[in-house]
Amino acid sequence: MSATLRLENFGAGYGARLIIEDVSLEVNAGEIVTVIGHNGAGKSTLLRGLFNLVPIRQGRVLLKGQPVEHLASDRLLTAGIAFIPQHRSIFPRLTIAENLRMGAYTVRDPGILAERMAGVLRLFPILQNRLGQLAGLMSGGEQRMLEIARTLLQDPSLIMLDEPSIGLAPRMVDTVFDTVRLLRDQGKAVLMVEQNVRKALSASDRGAVMELGSLRLIDQARHLIDDERVARLYMGRR
Ligand SMILES: Nc1ncnc2c1ncn2[C@@H]1O[C@H](COP(=O)(O)OP(=O)(O)OP(=O)(O)O)[C@@H](O)[C@H]1O
Numbered sequence: 429m430s431a432t433l434r435l436e437n438f439g440a441g442y443g444a445r446l447i448i449e450d451v452s453l454e455v456n457a458g459e460i461v462t463v464i465g466h467n468g469a470g471k472s473t474l475l476r477g478l479f480n481l482v483p484i485r486q487g488r489v490l491l492k493g494q495p496v497e498h499l500a501s502d503r504l505l506t507a508g509i510a511f512i513p514q515h516r517s518i519f520p521r522l523t524i525a526e527n528l529r530m531g532a533y534t535v536r537d538p539g540i541l542a543e544r545m546a547g548v549l550r551l552f553p554i555l556q557n558r559l560g561q562l563a564g565l566m567s568g569g570e571q572r573m574l575e576i577a578r579t580l581l582q583d584p585s586l587i588m589l590d591e592p593s594i595g596l597a598p599r600m601v602d603t604v605f606d607t608v609r610l611l612r613d614q615g616k617a618v619l620m621v622e623q624n625v626r627k628a629l630s631a632s633d634r635g636a637v638m639e640l641g642s643l644r645l646i647d648q649a650r651h652l653i654d655d656e657r658v659a660r661l662y663m664g665r666r
C-alpha cells in the first residue's frame with residue numbers, strides 16, 4: 429500500500445529564493461512524524477509549501493499514491509489534507525459551534541456531518557459543554573483543541589500541525605500531544621513541526637531534523653532522543 433504522504437525531492441520558496449530543497453519523506457497511516465529544527469530552518473515553509481501556500485519549485489507530492497502538487501489549498505483540503513498553521517486560526521468572535529461548522533463547509537451530506545460532529549464532540553467533551561461560547565474566550569490550549577477538532581470534521585487522511593504546543597502551559601502541552609496521539613491511533617497520518625523537541629519526539633514514531641531547508645536526518649523518534657548531537661543542538665543538553 430502507498431504511504432499516505434510521500435515527498436520526492438520536494439522544494440518550495442518565496443520569490444526567487446528556494447527555501448525548501450530536495451526533501452524526501454514518507455508519512456504512513458497511523459504514524460506521527462515530527463520535523464524539528466532551529467528558528468528559520470524552514471519548517472513552516474515545508475508545511476505551507478505542502479499545502480500550496482508557498483510556491484512549489486521542485487519534486488512531487490503524492491497523497492495515497494496520487495500526485496497532488498498541482499492542487500490549490502482548497503482542493504488539497506477536500507483531497508484529505510488538513511493543515512493547522514503556527515498562528516492561531518480560530519475565529520475568536522464566533523462561537524465554538526460556529527467555528528466547528530466553518531471547518532466542515534465542504535461536507536455536503538447533513539447525515540455525515542451530524543455523525544462526524546457527534547464523534548468529534550465525544551473526543552473533545554471540553555467543547556461539547558461550551559458550544560455556544562465565543563471561541564476567543566477559551567484558553568490557548570483549548571483553542572488549539574478546537575482547531576484540531578475542526579479539522580477532524582473533514583475526516584482528513586493527513587493532518588499537518590505547525591508547532592501545536594507553542595505558547596502553552598506544560599500541562600496543556602501534554603494534553604495536545606495526547607490528542608495528536610489519539611489521531612494517530614485512529615489511523616491518521618500526522619506530520620508535525622515542533623520546537624518542544626523532547627516532548628514532541630516522545631509522542632512521535634519518527635522524527636526528522638531540518639537544517640537550512642533540507643532534512644539532514646530521518647530516524648525513529650527514540651533514536652533521535654538518544655542521539656548526542658540532536659540532544660546538544662535541539663534539546664539544550666550540554
Ligand atoms: N513570506 C515570506 N517571504 C520571504 N521569506 C520568508 C517568508 N516567510 C518565511 N521566509 C523565510 O523562510 C525561511 C524559513 O522560514 P520558516 O518560517 O519556514 O522557518 P521555521 O523553521 O518555521 O522557523 P520558526 O521556528 O521560527 O517558526 C526564513 O529564512 C524566513 O526568513
Ligand SMILES: [Mg+2]
Nearest residue numbers: 471472473514
Ligand atoms: Mg515556523
